Amino acid sequence: MKAPGRWLTGLVVLAIACAATAAEPLSSWNDGAAKQGIVTFVNAVTQKGGKDFVPEAERIAVFDNDGTLWSEQPIYVQFAFMFDQLRAAAPKHPEWQSNPAFKALVAQDKKALAEIGQKPVLELLATANSGMTVGEYDQSIRNWLKSARHPQLKRGYTELVYLPMQELLTYLRANGFKTFIVSGGSVEFMRPWAEQAYGIPPEQVIGSQQDVKFEMRDGKPVLTRAPKIAFVDDGPGKPVGIYRQLGRRPIAAFGNSDGDLQMLQVTAAGVGRRLLLLVHHDDAEREFAYDRQSHVGKLDKAWDEAKAGNWIVVSMKSDWKKVFAFQK
């Protein structure tokens, strides 16, 4: 009976490992209404035979990226990347000097950028990177991420992901959920690092899209970038992006600003139990504090709707033991 003995040892080790993981699935979350609400929801939809049970295939959870999974202040990380790219390309584009989006970027004028919206800024970059192959563009993003640092937090940007949200992603997947990002940012900007940071593979990243074209270049088939925005995945665009790419209604949605409102509304409108959650940035000490008045990540209408609809609102200050993994 030597072999079964070994299996037994293996099973015991496995059982202990599972128990250890299961015991502390959200260890950076303080006990409180937010954590309790999440756990109660997950228990309800995974309980076989229970009235709220949802089959695994339909356990779809969608997450906004900027401000929900990582920092978005003082400007969206992608805007910082664009700014560097545009500054490098500017000498070839004298016409930009009178372009309102370019002027706002150069001046880092957050108010003007908020008023202009994402599309004109994305269009500027689309002009700048037009003609690049998708591979070259991907490489330019990876290169930038290697060296760029956050101006206040003094860290590489991919370190600025929220530890409690990483734990939440892991916890949901351990309970049979499929997790997706649904962001106003462009898919190309997230895919190179989303798998490592969040455990989310490229095919589960939904975002804004620049046009690309198939062509033969030097006898080889390549995709090149065209100077046109094909889709803006923000605000009312988010449920559209979910419909296009995912084709199912999520049962859980996570955001932090008015740009996530319609995604949460459509998620809420489905039949059955739902988890709807907003991250509230109220922690000026460990990260940033902003809401109704902010030009980036404005949380105003969605806040009112969260209160009216009894959605979970996470206080970063009181619900999270840590914000970033690097903090003690």
Next chain:
Amino acid sequence: MKAPGRWLTGLVVLAIACAATAAEPLSSWNDGAAKQGIVTFVNAVTQKGGKDFVPEAERIAVFDNDGTLWSEQPIYVQFAFMFDQLRAAAPKHPEWQSNPAFKALVAQDKKALAEIGQKPVLELLATANSGMTVGEYDQSIRNWLKSARHPQLKRGYTELVYLPMQELLTYLRANGFKTFIVSGGSVEFMRPWAEQAYGIPPEQVIGSQQDVKFEMRDGKPVLTRAPKIAFVDDGPGKPVGIYRQLGRRPIAAFGNSDGDLQMLQVTAAGVGRRLLLLVHHDDAEREFAYDRQSHVGKLDKAWDEAKAGNWIVVSMKSDWKKVFAFQK
């Protein structure tokens, strides 16, 4: 030692079950170069430590739908659906009487339809179903599929999926592949039945897209269909659709016509071992026989490229024991 005894029995049963499944993964395929080529490829990319090993996350396989996974003659199934929808809507659209796409559909003129291409036909339907919610449209497709029958094969359309290709999908997934549909047809038309027929969930269906818009209707958030085609996922559009939605280069691609050529080219152009396969319709008795001269599913340039590039070409007549599950 009673409990380990029970586990042992369980393990033995499991081992036998696994062996039985593993022994006949492609049981409707005759032994021959096509089956051999598939198995050799799968063994190579799944062998840990082997020179062709590919990690699971990168084992992406893409399948054309019409003519590759199910029948496309005498006209694409979706065109048969559209024809019925348009006939019902025609009294409200007198302007269609002079529309070339509408005239070709009414006359079932395959040559004219092939020359016109997919977009004008999709645009007609887009006008017809504009304003419907996505839920209503989904229901109209499900209703139609319940009653519609193939004119020659006298079966419901969803029975017209190829059994050997269903086995191939299962075999690839059992070997850690993630399988996607990449079709010129619209996503909405495939999603309601792709999961049951192919084991492919809605989020792994890539196809042509009509514009949809978010709106509040009677106080409820809905997505409604706009009279505009947002994306045609055919020919050079296929690698673009893959880039947008999947964001990785596949390592295996399956098609049957020139509309799949660019998808296969882009798949072939990646680094590492590849599986490239065309289904050749040469079985007039059990299904249909057509290739270079056909107006639907024309296989001409892709045939030449398959021969030059040593891609696998499946003869439906000699490589498949059965075409459809209902055949003896």
